[in-house]
Amino acid sequence: xxxxxxxxxxxxxxxxxxxxxxxxxxxxxxxxxxxxxxxxxxxxxxxxxxxxxxxxxxxxxxxxxxxxxxxxxxxxxxxxxxxxxxxxxxxxxxxxxxxxxxxxxxxxxxxxxxxxxxxxxxxxxxxxxxxxxxxxxxxxxxxxxxxxxxxxxxxxxxxxxxxxxxxxxxxxxxxxxxxxxxxxxxxxxxxxx
Ligand code: MN
Numbered sequence: 001x002x003x004x005x006x007x008x009x010x011x012x013x014x015x016x017x018x019x020x021x022x023x024x025x026x027x028x029x030x031x032x033x034x035x036x037x038x039x040x041x042x043x044x045x046x047x048x049x050x051x052x053x054x055x056x057x058x059x060x061x062x063x064x065x066x067x068x069x070x071x072x073x074x075x076x077x078x079x080x081x082x083x084x085x086x087x088x089x090x091x092x093x094x095x096x097x098x099x100x101x102x103x104x105x106x107x108x109x110x111x112x113x114x115x116x117x118x119x120x121x122x123x124x125x126x127x128x129x130x131x132x133x134x135x136x137x138x139x140x141x142x143x144x145x146x147x148x149x150x151x152x153x154x155x156x157x158x159x160x161x162x163x164x165x166x167x168x169x170x171x172x173x174x175x176x177x178x179x180x181x182x183x184x185x186x187x188x189x190x191x192x193x
Contacts, residue, residue: 093184
């Protein structure tokens with residue numbers, strides 16, 4: 001079974017002005033497509049060919065891992081964003097954030113600092129463990145916390161290709177704006193699922 005580029009649940013210009021149509025044309029249309037194409041070529045006629053993406057990520061390394069994890073990470077990232085996003089988390093997720101970081105504002109500050117200070121390319125994640133405890137995790141390159149049995153709830157892509165067309169080298173501008181397009185309903189569902 002070949003992996004395919006999933007349709008986005010919004011149009012390419014829907015996340016403006018936070019993320020431009022041009023950035024999504026490249027980031028979703030070219031970069032994600034390339035990871036999927038590479039993965040399909042790499043796993044053809046191998047034991048990974050009919051495996052689920054999560055199974056491939058957990059069992060692979062090298063180029064297969066990189067392209068499988070980048071495929072998973074990008075789909076997760078794009079599906080966490082929404083033109084009607086923003087605001088604050090509610091319910092059990094809000095309670096867990098308040099318990100861990102004192103307030104949503106303090107969590108946002110810590111998460112942004114983690115994103116802005118990650119050296120080179122990678123991903124910053126909000127995860128929960130089996131007991132529901134939250135943590136902020138920094139991962140280099142294609143890293144994904146499911147390889148450490150943590151459940152991803154939210155991620156920000158801090159590879160330069162995620163923001164360079166809109167902000168050039170100013171990563172902090174990008175990570176500041178992204179709070180306006182986070183779909184907290186999705187993050188809450190993942191937490192209580
Ligand atoms: Mn990316």
